[in-house]
Amino acid sequence: MKPIITAFENSPDGGQGLARDMRVRWAMEEVGLAYDVRLVSFKSMKQQAHTSRQPFGQIPTYEEGGIVIFESGAIVLHIAQHHPGLLPADEPGQARAMAWLFAALNSIEPTIVERERVYFTERDESWYRARLPFIDEQIRSRLDPLSARLGDADWLDGAFSVGDLMMVMVLRRLEPEMLAEYANLSAYVARGERRPAYQRAFAAQKAVADAARAG
Amino acid sequence: MKPIITAFENSPDGGQGLARDMRVRWAMEEVGLAYDVRLVSFKSMKQQAHTSRQPFGQIPTYEEGGIVIFESGAIVLHIAQHHPGLLPADEPGQARAMAWLFAALNSIEPTIVERERVYFTERDESWYRARLPFIDEQIRSRLDPLSARLGDADWLDGAFSVGDLMMVMVLRRLEPEMLAEYANLSAYVARGERRPAYQRAFAAQKAVADAARAG
Structure with missing residues (x-):
């Protein structure tokens, strides 16, 4: 089945x-x-x-x-x-991959989805454009440390894992202009997209x- | 250790x-x-x-x-x-408890944390009060189905699990007035808080x- x-x-x-x-x-x-x-x-x-x-x-x-x-x-x-x-063989590595999976969903995705959400629900409100810098600052406050941690590595923690899968998926929801501000995160997403x-x-x-x- | x-x-x-x-x-x-x-x-x-x-x-x-x-x-x-x-003995039950854990963190918490976040960063902006109904509607759009699913059960899926632990924790961050709108969710949180x-x-x-x- x-x-x-x-x-x-x-x-x-x-x-x-x-x-x-x-x-x-x-x-x-x-x-x-x-x-x-x-x-x-x-x-x-x-x-x-x-x-x-x-x-x-x-x-x-x-x-x-x-x-x-x-x-x-x-x-x-x-x-x-x-x-x-999708998980390393060793238990500490498995636990770290799980941490990155949760980080993608709980530390990164909410800030990105919030930007989409206000576009759909508040884009005709008077405050919509004035608020965008507040939202973007919030997104960057998470992308800055993520980019710093990734550095010039291919994946977040050794081999590709379920944590990378979810992080790439979440980063693909970013505005392309903002992703482009982070060269290593852009390359990271492209690397994920190239996987067969x-x-x-x-x-x-x-x-x-x-x-x-x-x- | x-x-x-x-x-x-x-x-x-x-x-x-x-x-x-x-x-x-x-x-x-x-x-x-x-x-x-x-x-x-x-x-x-x-x-x-x-x-x-x-x-x-x-x-x-x-x-x-x-x-x-x-x-x-x-x-x-x-x-x-x-x-x-913190997990049932059977595999289908374990998988469902895991689903509720992720639901607490990815479907419920972001809407609640966003309300806290704008309080800290935007409460002196002209739009702050006018936007609150938009945020509250978003929170209720998640609490309504959560409350409907819980019904009059003690916990989300049989015995207390890691999913309930996280859901109670997340709901405790709600404004008390909004939690009070949902009698069964209020009782659910209180039930969690009574655990030794x-x-x-x-x-x-x-x-x-x-x-x-x-x-």
Whole structure:
């Protein structure tokens, strides 16, 4: 039985790999796990058949045998802990990879998503433009130490891990102009995007978006 | 060798249990793990001895044998996966508890922390009060489905787990008035606070704050 994930029938990003199923697709491609996809519409995501699996009415979810979970972080960690390829062999290294996974989701992503969120909900308000420097300062206060820590290494802690996978995914949501301020983070994201597993996952989610557009 | 965590020498909350070392203390009390604490000042947190362990210059960190990690989510999950008491025995249940841990940190906490953050950085700006309804709507958009899912259960998924521990911690950061809008979430937080392990952890972090105040 292949795992089944859920993804947008019609992704808001049109297949740029920003929807959160991309994280899970990438993780499964890295460990060589074949999977099926159940597409959900914006309407069906809010109905009980889906919210019983994802209480917030979002994607992705992951089902495999008796396991039914949500939260892209939990899903990729579950995959990493059950299949070789996304965690180091040694326990201290595994713990550090887990720390970077949580850092991507809890120390970096919220500041980046907040900038997107105010664009969607407050861009017509009088304060929208005046506030952007406050938001950008908050984002840079996290990117500065991240960039310093990465230095000229390829990955955050030795070999590519689930922590890098999530960090690359999160950094891809940045405004391109801001990512460009950090040469090593830009190269880091590009390095992730060049991985064959990333490219297979990207192509798979883009095929869905292309099919939706073709109607 | 007992694990060593870091905590504020002088916590900004004065010992109300809102600093993130509380999450780790509570987890260790739940599983019966004795620990030592290294206190850090706002100045020493930004110095290399600390940032080598915590790249963002924050607390807590966790050191045990060769393991050195940061991010409260990674630390409590590491504890939960190595000591009985915070995860169910069955694998599907473990995966669901992990999903709730990530949900607390990635789906709930960011909206709550953003409200605190703008208070600290934008409360003197002309738009501050006008924006609060936007932020509160965002918080409620996450609390509504959380409250619906919890219903009249004691915990989010069967027995108390690492997911409940983190969710209670995150909900404690809410404005009391907003938490009070959700009777079942208020009772859920109170239920967490009544656990003996919570109370021991709370007393330990408060003793540090009281000592700092006494000078």
